[in-house]
Amino acid sequence: xxxxxxxxxxxxxxxxxxxxxxxxxxxxxxxxxxxxxxxxxxxxxxxxxxxxxxxxxxxxxxxxxxxxxxxxxxxxxxxxxxxxxxxxxxxxxxxxxxxxxxxxxxxxxxxxxxxxxxxxxxxxxxxxxxxxxxxxxxxxxxxxxxxxxxxxxxxxxxxxxxxxxxxxxxxxxxxxxxxxxxxxxxxxxxxxxxxxxxxxxxxxxxxxxxxxxxxxxxxxxxxxxxxxxxxxxxxxxxxxxxxxxxxxxxxxxxxxxxxxxxxxxxxxxxxxxxxxxxxxxxxxxxxxxxxxxxxxxxxxxxxxxxxxxxxxxxxxxxxxxxxxxxxxxxxxxxxxxxxxxxxxxxxx
Amino acid sequence: xxxxxxxxxxxxxxxxxxxxxxxxxxxxxxxxxxxxxxxxxxxxxxxxxxxxxxxxxxxxxxxxxxxxxxxxxxxxxxxxxxxxxxxxxxxxxxxxxxxxxxxxxxxxxxxxxxxxxxxxxxxxxxxxxxxxxxxxxxxxxxxxxxxxxxxxxxxxxxxxxxxxxxxxxxxxxxxxxxxxxxxxxxxxxxxxxxxxxxxxxxxxxxxxxxxxxxxxxxxxxxxxxxxxxxxxxxxxxxxxxxxxxxxxxxxxxxxxxxxxxxxxxxxxxxxxxxxxxxx
Numbered sequence: 001x002x003x004x005x006x007x008x009x010x011x012x013x014x015x016x017x018x019x020x021x022x023x024x025x026x027x028x029x030x031x032x033x034x035x036x037x038x039x040x041x042x043x044x045x046x047x048x049x050x051x052x053x054x055x056x057x058x059x060x061x062x063x064x065x066x067x068x069x070x071x072x073x074x075x076x077x078x079x080x081x082x083x084x085x086x087x088x089x090x091x092x093x094x095x096x097x098x099x100x101x102x103x104x105x106x107x108x109x110x111x112x113x114x115x116x117x118x119x120x121x122x123x124x125x126x127x128x129x130x131x132x133x134x135x136x137x138x139x140x141x142x143x144x145x146x147x148x149x150x151x152x153x154x155x156x157x158x159x160x161x162x163x164x165x166x167x168x169x170x171x172x173x174x175x176x177x178x179x180x181x182x183x184x185x186x187x188x189x190x191x192x193x194x195x196x197x198x199x200x201x202x203x204x205x206x207x208x209x210x211x212x213x214x215x216x217x218x219x220x221x222x223x224x225x226x227x228x229x230x231x232x233x234x235x236x237x238x239x240x241x242x243x244x245x246x247x248x249x250x251x252x253x254x255x256x257x258x259x260x261x262x263x264x265x266x267x268x269x270x271x272x273x274x275x276x277x278x279x280x281x282x283x284x285x286x287x288x289x290x291x292x293x294x295x296x297x298x299x300x301x302x303x304x305x306x307x308x309x310x311x312x313x314x315x316x317x318x319x320x321x322x323x324x325x326x327x328x329x330x331x332x333x334x335x336x337x338x339x340x341x342x343x344x345x346x347x348x
Numbered sequence: 349x350x351x352x353x354x355x356x357x358x359x360x361x362x363x364x365x366x367x368x369x370x371x372x373x374x375x376x377x378x379x380x381x382x383x384x385x386x387x388x389x390x391x392x393x394x395x396x397x398x399x400x401x402x403x404x405x406x407x408x409x410x411x412x413x414x415x416x417x418x419x420x421x422x423x424x425x426x427x428x429x430x431x432x433x434x435x436x437x438x439x440x441x442x443x444x445x446x447x448x449x450x451x452x453x454x455x456x457x458x459x460x461x462x463x464x465x466x467x468x469x470x471x472x473x474x475x476x477x478x479x480x481x482x483x484x485x486x487x488x489x490x491x492x493x494x495x496x497x498x499x500x501x502x503x504x505x506x507x508x509x510x511x512x513x514x515x516x517x518x519x520x521x522x523x524x525x526x527x528x529x530x531x532x533x534x535x536x537x538x539x540x541x542x543x544x545x546x547x548x549x550x551x552x553x554x555x556x557x558x559x560x561x562x563x564x565x566x567x568x569x570x571x572x573x574x575x576x577x578x579x580x581x582x583x584x585x586x587x588x589x590x591x592x593x594x595x596x597x598x599x600x601x602x603x604x605x606x607x608x609x610x611x612x613x614x615x616x617x618x619x620x621x622x623x624x625x626x627x
Contacts, residue, residue, distance in 0.1 A: 048571060056588055057588070081571050081573060083572065084587075085570055095471065096471065096472075096487075097468075097469050097470035097475065097479075098569040099484070117470075117471070217587065220587060
């Protein structure tokens with residue numbers, strides 16, 4: 001009997017192998033060629049804005065307005081591309097090589113992380129007015145119509161049978177604001193008794209049935225899938241829910257919340273590489289113009305420009321700088337590995 | 349003439365079992381499919397076609413097709429080669445190679461995405477080298493193709509190995525004794541024997557390549573109109589409260605599934621098998 005291994009020695013077999021090898025190399029080279037950054041489109045420069053979750057609708061309008069303005073001033077229309085996701089996740093992607101020209105994230109800590117990776121200078125916050133935060137927001141409660149669980153303030157969130165929806169502070173910027181707002185309230189309530197504050201936060205986390213990765217996923221969980229009684233939400237997202245699901249929800253303003261300052265910055269290393277430094281800078285400066293500030297108000301952000309009229313209820317707002325000693329400190333104490341969140345979450 | 353039942357179960361038991369099977373099929377398979385089409389058309393045909401004509405949707409379709417067009421042929425070539433080597437030859441390490449081919453099936457898609465970020469990301473093993481040459485892999489088309497190719501890697505080989513195993517090497521040996529060259533044996537003897545199994549493998553590979561979410565999501569970067577594949581675009585739309593548009597795009601994926609099933613049934617019909625390529 002002839003053993004099939006004799007096939008192995010046939011010259012044509014060997015040549016077939018080399019054909020395969022050559023084909024494989026061509027495939028890989030083709031891939032690498034695709035990977036070369038293609039030249040910007042003939043009709044204008046392009047800019048990538050990597051942002052967090054609830055800004056989708058806002059930036060869709062800002063991009064249109066800015067592109068029109070840039071075209072008036074420079075004769076070419078820039079293509080502005082968007083990427084959205086949980087703020088922490090987005091920062092991670094930029095660090096891993098997502099070539100954002102500008103980042104517009106939920107909190108300074110996430111841009112600090114990008115700065116630490118060497119993509120922009122560590123004093124980025126001073127490059128634009130008001131801590132580089134062109135609009136602010138706060139954290140409010142969204143409840144089902146008629147507020148069946150009678151939720152009025154932070155203390156009501158730890159009641160028996162109250163389900164609280166909030167995203168994961170490890171990946172979501174909004175969730176970190178939620179967490180700090182709850183902490184600030186408890187700190188005031190219990191006169192700074194940290195044991196009581198920790199107990200409160202622990203009980204609050206126990207009432208959270210799911211931790212989504214981003215604010216938008218949490219919104220869908222609450223509004224679309226109908227899970228939970230209270231949704232700790234960005235103020236702007238809360239109004240958006242009212243708009244998208246009319247008559248289903250109510251917004252409750254707690255006695256105290258936190259001043260959320262979502263910052264913006266040019267990712268200088270990427271912008272320099274793409275030759276978009278000027279475009280990126282104008283784009284962020286545009287956010288401070290009355291036109292963009294009006295858009296911000298329309299999407300329920302609190303504009304910095306006092307001339308833009310808004311009617312948000314006034315409430316006591318603490319700041320991260322004032323209450324927690326800045327984002328770096330807050331991040332380290334509460335959200336880093338082994339921080340208070342890790343200590344208190346899952347402690348059943 | 350008396351009619352004899354071949355089953356021994358009583359009538360109520362049979363009705364119950366058949367009823368249960370039908371209920372499961374309806375709830376788990378039919379209902380979701382119907383729901384996709386109903387939701388997609390909730391706001392009418394106009395919104396439906398509008399969502400499909402949207403620039404971001406078209407770009408997502410194009411990217412999905414491109415990724416499949418590169419990764420499916422790559423995996424087909426590899427799968428045929430691997431199945432040929434593994435079934436027609438005996439060598440040291442063969443068992444290990446068989447297990448290795450299955451690796452992408454065993455690994456969670458998230459990990460399948462993250463490993464490429466670890467290798468090709470800015471801070472990955474080859475990140476610096478790639479950055480210096482301005483080559484982008486992650487958060488661009490090559491990364492999406494690599495992730496897709498990785499998760500669909502085993503489909504063709506897995507389909508062919510049992511088939512070629514059962515066919516043995518007799519026909520090839522006969523061809524060798526008649527003086528045929530290796531290449532000729534492959535084209536004239538092996539390939540005709542496996543063509544239906546091969547087609548079926550390619551079909552499954554393609555369906556998964558176009559539908560892959562997890563691994564691609566990790567390496568995509570989610571740039572609208574640029575690195576969102578069709579499944580990712582569906583998620584984006586859903587998260588933007590554009591439910592009808594999301595489901596309109598989902599119908600494209602559902603259609604792909606239906607076409608895949610149709611071709612599969614046709615293959616089975618042509619080959620006269622109840623299952624093309626048994627597992």
